[in-house]
Amino acid sequence: MDSDTLDRIRSNDHRALSRVISQIENNGDIPDAFFKHLHGTENEALRIGITGPPGAGKSTLTNLLIQQFIDDGKSVGVVAVDPTSPFTGGALLGDRVRMNNYMWDNNVFIRSMGSQGDLGGLARKTQDVGDVLSASGKDVIIIETVGVGQGEHDIAKAVDLTLVVLVPESGDEIQLMKAGLIEIGDIFSINKSDREGSNRLAQNLKTILHTFSKKGKLEPPVFNTAADRNDGVDELYKAMVQLTHVMKNNGVMTQKQLARHKNRVHHLIQDRLLKKFWTQKKLAELELSINSLESTQSSPHEVASYLLKEAHG
Ligand SMILES: Nc1nc2c(ncn2[C@@H]2O[C@H](COP(=O)(O)OP(=O)(O)OP(=O)(O)O)[C@@H](O)[C@H]2O)c(=O)[nH]1
Numbered sequence: 001m002d003s004d005t006l007d008r009i010r011s012n013d014h015r016a017l018s019r020v021i022s023q024i025e026n027n028g029d030i031p032d033a034f035f036k037h038l039h040g041t042e043n044e045a046l047r048i049g050i051t052g053p054p055g056a057g058k059s060t061l062t063n064l065l066i067q068q069f070i071d072d073g074k075s076v077g078v079v080a081v082d083p084t085s086p087f088t089g090g091a092l093l094g095d096r097v098r099m100n101n102y103m104w105d106n107n108v109f110i111r112s113m114g115s116q117g118d119l120g121g122l123a124r125k126t127q128d129v130g131d132v133l134s135a136s137g138k139d140v141i142i143i144e145t146v147g148v149g150q151g152e153h154d155i156a157k158a159v160d161l162t163l164v165v166l167v168p169e170s171g172d173e174i175q176l177m178k179a180g181l182i183e184i185g186d187i188f189s190i191n192k193s194d195r196e197g198s199n200r201l202a203q204n205l206k207t208i209l210h211t212f213s214k215k216g217k218l219e220p221p222v223f224n225t226a227a228d229r230n231d232g233v234d235e236l237y238k239a240m241v242q243l244t245h246v247m248k249n250n251g252v253m254t255q256k257q258l259a260r261h262k263n264r265v266h267h268l269i270q271d272r273l274l275k276k277f278w279t280q281k282k283l284a285e286l287e288l289s290i291n292s293l294e295s296t297q298s299s300p301h302e303v304a305s306y307l308l309k310e311a312h313g
């Protein structure tokens with residue numbers, strides 16, 4: 001990674017952006033110095049996470065929100081994270097087709113990113129991509145993820161504001177609670193509200209949010225949208241902007257940013273220690289230690305202790 005690449009990113013060269021993001025995506029070795037310099041020049045982009053079940057209309061909504069931001073004179077970077085789950089087969093192409101009307105616009109950068117089965121690393125990667133987009137001068141960064149598991153929830157922690165997109169069929173309260181989407185949403189949209197049951201879900205959701213909201217904490221607002229016909233998206237957009245102001249003013253945004261920074265240091269250290277530990281030799285030792293059913297007579301705890309001791313020996 002040379003200083004030329006850095007300069008290009010800072011001057012919003014989308015090809016350079018794409019190249020660096022691919023490198024992050026493929027676990028390329030990017031020197032610390034790169035992120036250090038990048039960090040120094042970052043403008044503080046607003047990071048928005050959009051998450052929800054597969055096919056809820058996240059990309060359709062994102063598309064409309066991009067337009068709203070553009071109309072407000074803002075530039076936007078979008079990363080659509082494809083968790084490579086069987087649910088989302090074809091989503092990649094879908095995203096490209098629907099979003100490519102911005103392909104030639106310098107103010108809009110859109111990328112899909114695969115997880116290659118490594119959801120843990122995805123949160124870190126998404127953060128790094130966010131930094132790169134931020135350094136390119138984008139005012140707003142949208143991260144679209146399918147909300148089906150812990151990995152995506154980690155990604156939700158990587159943003160300033162999370163929009164959870166549900167559909168009328170998203171289920172009853174218990175299912176919603178189980179899916180863990182309630183905790184992570186700062187704002188909710190029941191999309192596909194052209195279908196039956198959307199008002200009922202909105203009501204139920206409001207009740208849950210009211211019951212579980214902590215004292216003094218904002219109760220997340222709930223909106224009904226039909227993104228494919230651009231219905232209700234104006235209101236949703238205005239509420240998102242408004243919420244951003246509120247969160248900035250009451251310190252919640254700063255709290256989130258600090259927690260995020262700490263969390264990233266934590267994870268970077270964890271990743272590095274693990275990488276250092278699992279040398280070829282260590283991996284071979286693990287293979288040797290556990291190579292037959294008999295060898296499982298040693299408890300995993302014992303083997304782990306042994307391998308850890310070796311690390312210092
Ligand atoms: N009826 C109806 N269909 C919608 C609405 N919004 C989006 N769709 C359709 O739902 C399908 C899925 O939309 P996407 O925007 O790709 O959904 P997504 O959540 O991004 O999907 P994944 O990224 O694959 O999880 C598309 O065929 C859209 O046209 C809506 O409000 N009502």
Ligand SMILES: [Mg+2]
Nearest residue numbers: 058059091095
């Ligand atoms: Mg999508």
